Amino acid sequence: MADNDKTSGVNRRDFLKAASTVPVLGAFALSLKAKKKQDTLAREEILSIGREGAQTNPNVxxxxxxxxxxxxxxxxxxxxxxxxxxxxxxxxxxxxxxxxxxxxxxxxxxxxxxxxxxxxxxxxxxxxxxxxxxxxxxxxxxxxxxxxxxxxxxxxxxxxxxxxxxxxxxxxxxxxxxxxxxxxxxxxxxxxxxxxxxxxxxxxxxxxxxxxxxSNRYDSAMEVIDKGMLGHVSLIQCYTNRNSRNGAWVYNIPKEQGPKSAASGPRNLDWEQYTANTVQRPYDPNRFFRWRCFWDYGTGLSGDLLTHELDVINMVMNMGIPSSATASGGVYHHKEYTTLMTAQGEPLGSDAPVPEGALPRPDVPVLRREVPDVYQVVYEWKDRDMTVVYNATLSNNWHRGQIYLGDEATMDLTGGVDVYADPRSHKYRKWLDNGKVKPDEPMISFRNVAGKGIEAITAATAQWTVAKGLLYTYRGGRLINTTYLHIKDWIDHIRDNNPKTMCDIDDGFQEAITAHMATYSYLNGTRVNWNEEAQEVEFEHEPKIPALS
Amino acid sequence: MADKSGLGETLKNYSGVQTFLIAFLRVVIGWHFLYEGYVKLSSDAWSAAGYLRAAPGPFGPMFESMVSSASMVGVIDAVMAWGLTLVGILLILGLFTRSALLVAALFLLMFYLSNPPWVGVQFMPGEGSYMVVNKNLVEMAAVLVLLVLPSGAMWGFDRLFARR
The missing domain is CATH 3.40.50.720 (NAD(P)-binding Rossmann-like Domain)
Known part of the structure; x- marks a missing residue:
């Protein structure tokens, strides 16, 4: 047998056996080519469903x-x-x-x-x-x-x-x-x-x-909207979900606190200047360090957390100021809080476990917030035939995202960007019928770093802030601080003398009016309207239809 | 590796079916490694960092510390993507089979330990149901079996270098 031919070393038969598995590499390459073609086709087919990008949204x-x-x-x-x-x-x-x-x-x-x-x-x-x-x-x-x-x-x-x-x-x-x-x-x-x-x-x-x-997920979300893939979006739902005292703005108060006018103790705080342009009240550290809980200084859920949602919806949908706002809610959970210290007099964090022998801090009065911790707002855009519902509680952490409901498809921005064909869709009928699109599986799914990046952050709140883009987003596979990106955007525009920043003065004006319409509605118990022509906010104080007539 | 009677004699002890199945096992494992490597190389967004940071079990902190800096993540990502690809190609070709198998076993051991399906460990769920044994462990066992067999010298380029 040739195998036994020890003098020639390598003979033809040896070589054939040595190279016998080389064709497997060829098979691998062919499979790879076929798979890539299949994946590309599926992606192109889905994307072709949308119309040509309308590119009417200047925010892109x-x-x-x-x-x-x-x-x-x-x-x-x-x-x-x-x-x-x-x-x-x-x-x-x-x-x-x-x-x-x-x-x-x-x-x-x-x-x-x-x-x-x-x-x-x-x-x-x-x-x-x-x-x-x-x-x-x-x-x-x-x-x-x-x-x-x-x-x-x-x-x-x-x-x-x-x-x-x-x-x-x-x-x-x-x-x-x-x-x-x-x-x-x-x-x-x-x-x-x-x-x-x-x-x-x-x-x-x-x-x-x-x-x-x-957050880079809005690049994908804006593309989906731009291609008209959702059909007519009649309703958008958005939420804030938090469940901690810090999340409800009951921040820790440092023990160095005390007004400059204090007779004794620390004199570190310029209370006179702090209250110079608002209601004059005696010194209360709650009103300085936990200012978001009070109408004298803050704008409540409207200005703090609702705006995060409404501002990006405005960026994605480019719809401007709503034609009306109706708000309701109340202080239902965080009614009263006594700030504590240890038996040794060390301040305790508002979310810290309460040790044995903890005492109320003598330097901090009981906190009684004014701004609601449960809050709903319904906004209408009459010219866009569209409603946005915002819904928040500061005493439950269940993660609810931002959902765009169109007559052809639904876009869910809870984790990344997921677009689901509506089972009753006309546009996607063919694909729904032939099984290429399933109503309970996203037909488009955008995930940061193949879904692994988000999982990398295990704490629920951190996951939430990545999902919402409040702290981090991804650039080139790296987790990047969104606040850095936002400051950089501003600095770059300063260097270019270009006023069209990521969130410029026109966006800001719309953000502020949108937020305040809701706050005024809540405080006055009435619907608040926006007169686009006159560029003015109008209140509905008198009922249009007499009740019980 | 080759005994005194020479490799040729050793190989004669295997039947044709045995020789084929041993090569088949090596090639399918190679294919698996190659595709896993290819997917990682071809995706610009892939990184091992997320997986390793979330690693549960007693070795979790060790894996987490491996990705504590961006440069470390870069090195690990490159080792993973290129390592899997290279091991895959070598296993399919039966070239440097023994070294490739050793590296493969090491990779699989790491995968197993980074997410061990042990009782009491909150491991990351995947497809399938596991208790102690999962597919990483099964694949590692298969690799170890191949390590004690002259698979590359049967059908593979190692045959050309084998002492006979």
């Missing part, structure tokens, strides 16, 4: 902005209001005290080339934090008015409570400084007009802090 053009100019010139920024959100913004922009960790999701991102040069805050420890974050060089201003007079400052980040948003934004615009302001853009309806006028008149670059616009 704002996505993933590419800076045109150079970033060699360092921009000088100032922070006004450096509490919880202000610190998050500074961390996302790359500033934090040397002994603290920076923000997550910045790995591999472009440096913004900005300098933190000034700070204004009414609570001394927050001022000290910002100075440390700047490397010890930031100038400290007692008032935002003095800060605006500093010619070295190019741009201002405003993360004060809502009742100072418009004042700081208008002052910045008048001083020719670009401005990034947190949502809600203003506290009242008239302020929304004033801010819009000031920003437009002075030509400064404005960004409203809706960082979740940067």
């Amino acid at each position: 053009l704002k996505r993933n902005y590419q800076r045109k100019g150079s970033a060699n010139d360092t921009l000088n920024i100032a922070i006004v209001g450096c509490g919880g959100r202000g610190k998050s913004l500074m961390r996302a922009a790359g500033f934090h005290p040397p002994d603290e960790d920076g923000a997550g999701g910045l790995e591999g991102t472009e440096k913004l080339n900005i300098r933190l040069v000034a700070v204004c805050d009414l609570f001394t420890p927050s001022v000290e934090w910002a100075v440390a974050a700047s490397g010890g060089t930031a100038k400290v201003y007692e008032t935002y008015q003095e800060l605006m007079a500093d010619p070295d400052i190019d741009a201002v980040v405003c993360a004060t409570p809502d009742h100072y948003h418009s004042a700081v934004t208008i002052a910045a615009a008048e001083a020719g400084k670009h401005i990034y302001v947190e949502k809600c853009m203003t506290k009242t309806i008239p302020q929304a007009y004033a801010v819009r006028d000031a920003v437009k008149k002075n030509g400064v670059i404005f960004q409203l802090g809706h960082q979740n616009r940067n």
Whole structure:
């Protein structure tokens, strides 16, 4: 046998046996080709169902902005209001005290080339934090008015409570400084007009802090809408679900708290200035550190969490201000809260387990919130034949997403982007009948990092914030901080002198009016209308149809 | 590996059916590895990071620590995607079979330990129902069987290098 031919080493028969499995690689390649063809066909077939992209939504053009100019010139920024959100913004922009960790999701991102040069805050420890974050060089201003007079400052980040948003934004615009302001853009309806006028008149670059616009799932959602794949969208449902005291804005109160006028104890807080433009009341730390619970300073669920939903729906659907808003709700769960400390006098976090011997803190009164913790709003867009229902409770964490209900299909933005053909659809009849599309399986499904990225974050709240884009999104397979992306978008637009930021002043105006319509409806117990022609909000105080007639 | 009587003599001890089935087992495992590797190489969004961060069980923290930085994730992703592809090709060809099998067994052991279907472990569910034994363990056992057989020298390029 040839096998026994020891002198020749390798003979023909040996070689045939050695190469016997090579054709398997050929079979693999052929299978791969066939599979790719099948996958591509399925994808193209589904996408061909939609019409040609209408491209009527100008918001598409704002996505993933590419800076045109150079970033060699360092921009000088100032922070006004450096509490919880202000610190998050500074961390996302790359500033934090040397002994603290920076923000997550910045790995591999472009440096913004900005300098933190000034700070204004009414609570001394927050001022000290910002100075440390700047490397010890930031100038400290007692008032935002003095800060605006500093010619070295190019741009201002405003993360004060809502009742100072418009004042700081208008002052910045008048001083020719670009401005990034947190949502809600203003506290009242008239302020929304004033801010819009000031920003437009002075030509400064404005960004409203809706960082979740940067979540890459909206790229897919906007494509689906643009191709008309859902048919006529008559109803959109959106939700906020939280279940913790912190989530209900009952934040921790530092023990360094105390007004500058205090006879004894810490004197760290400028209560006079804090209340200068709102209702005058005696000092109450709840009203400073937990300001979102009170109408004097905040805008409640409308301005804080509803706007996250309504703002991105407005981006995806481009529908502007609703023709009417009706709201209801109440303080149903977080009625009263006594702030506690340990037996040794150390403050306890509002969500921390209560140890044996815990006592009420003598320096913090009982908290009785004013803003509702259960809240519903129904918005109508008469010109679009469409309703948006917002629904929230701050005492249940069940994850409910954002759902677009069309007569041809449903788009579910709960986890990623899932588009389901409606079983009664006409457009998808053929595919439903031949089984290529199943009503209970998404015909289009967009998941970040093949679904693995989202699973990577195991804590429920973190999952929620990725799904909603509030903290992170994905770029090139990496988890990226959306607040960083939003600040970068603003900085890039400043460098290009382009006012069309991701959430510009027109978006901001719409956001504020939309939010306030709901708040006013809730507070007045009446429907609130938007007169598009007159660009005015109108109230329905008198019943149109007499009751019980 | 080759005994004193020479590889040719050893191979003669296997029937034709045995030789075929041993090669078949090696080739299908190779195919599986190659496609898993290809999918990871061809997807720009794939990363092992999410899976490893979510790894349950007693080895969970170890796997999590492996992906603590972006550069580590990059290395692990590359090792996974290219490793699986290369092992797959080598197993199909029967080239450097023994080394490829060793690497394959190591991969499978890692997959098994990163999500062990043990009683008391909240493992990540997949398709199928498992208790202690799952498909990773079965595939690893098959790889170990192949390790003690001269499969590459039967049908495969290792035949060309075998001492006889």
